[in-house]
Amino acid sequence: MEVRDCPVLVTGGASGIGRQLVGRLSAEGAKLAVLDSDAAMLDRLGIDVPEAARFLCDVGDSSAAEAGVREAADRIGGIAILINNAAIARDALLVSVSPAGISTHGVADWDAVIRTNLSGPFYVARAAAGIMVKSRTRGLIVNMSSVTASGNQGQSAYAASKAGIESLTVTWARELANFGIRVAAVAPGFVDSGITARQMNESLKKMWVGRTPQRRLATAEEVVDGVMFVIRNDFFCGRVLRIDGGVAV
Ligand SMILES: NC(=O)c1ccc[n+]([C@@H]2O[C@H](COP(=O)([O-])OP(=O)(O)OC[C@H]3O[C@@H](n4cnc5c(N)ncnc54)[C@H](O)[C@@H]3O)[C@@H](O)[C@H]2O)c1
Structure with missing residues (x-):
């Protein structure tokens, strides 16, 4: 697909990898809209990339996601490319044993991650694909997965959400091909910015670097x-x- 003058919607585009992507797409002439739940980072994006339309939106809220996609499409002239990038991590073991006793993975953490990383992309994709089909746009959906989709200790919710999004990628690719809509995913390994840079401690980073050719x-x-x-x-x-640099997860 050609990017120039193409209406592109990026979720979670206000910071991290999404922010870098917005910068690249803008430089290549895309008509950009960003949905993000972080107002401060959206304001900053407005200074750095003023041409990108910005919408404060929690993609894990089905009505907010639906409204956000609709408003974004109205502003940039439809949607030809959706990048489902927004995600969070709440790392925890299923069971932890310490001198204080035994604790188990919090339900609130599980719910928050699945809501944002799996339900969110579903809500945004259904709205965006509906608009593409209605406007007879031959479009593209790119889902952001992770190397952890195959399972990673300490990441029950995050890994499961990414396995889910890889499954949705195959399902939607088969369902939407009839409408000329292509669906694919990108699964990074551990990246030196964004979620990993914020949440992983130095010894864990060192371990993953050691497992990466x-x-x-x-x-x-x-x-x-x-x-x-x-x-x-x-x-x-x-x-x-x-x-993923060939990392062994
Ligand atoms: N950084 C890594 O090492 C890494 C590795 C593999 C995969 N990924 C994936 O890449 C994507 C981007 O990750 P990142 O590291 O840049 O993360 P990040 O935390 O730096 O950025 C995520 C963005 O999503 C936004 N966001 C979070 N919850 C939201 C919600 N409910 N609604 C709307 N926006 C929301 C945040 O405000 C933020 O701007 C994610 O899908 C992540 O799972 C990242």
Whole structure:
């Protein structure tokens, strides 16, 4: 797909990898809209990339997601590309044992992650795909997964949400092909910015670097390169592009 003048909606585009992607897409002439739940980061995006339409929106709220997608489409002239990027992590073991006793994974943490990372992309995609079909747009949905989709200790909710999004990628690719809509996913390994940079301690980062043949974390730019490849390659469909340096999870 050609990016220039193309209406593109990015969720979670106010910071991290999404922010880098917005910068690249803007430089390449896309008509951009961003849905994000962080008002301060959206304001900052407005200073750095004023041409991007910004909407404060919690994608995990079905009506807010529906309204956000509709308003974004109205502002940028439809939606041809959706990047389902917004996500959170709340890492916890299923059971933890300490001198204080035994504790189990919090239900609130589980619910928050599944709501944002799995229900959110579903709410946004159903609204965006509906608009694409109605406007007879030959579009694209790119879901952001993770190397942890195959399972990762300490990440029950996050890993399950990413396995779910990979499954939705295949399902939607098959369902939406009849409408000329392509669906694919990008699964980064551990990236030196965003969620990993904030939540992973140094010893854990060192461990993952040690398990990576490339002996480093990915950069956000390398992940953006992957998304741009998926956008441009019209035969990449129903599959997950893994950009993880060969890490052994
Ligand atoms: N950073 C990594 O190491 C890494 C690795 C693999 C996959 N990923 C995936 O890449 C994507 C981007 O991750 P990141 O590291 O840039 O994260 P990040 O936390 O830096 O950015 C996520 C953005 O999503 C927004 N967001 C969070 N919850 C939201 C909600 N309910 N509604 C709307 N917006 C919401 C945040 O405000 C933020 O701007 C995610 O899907 C993540 O799972 C990241």
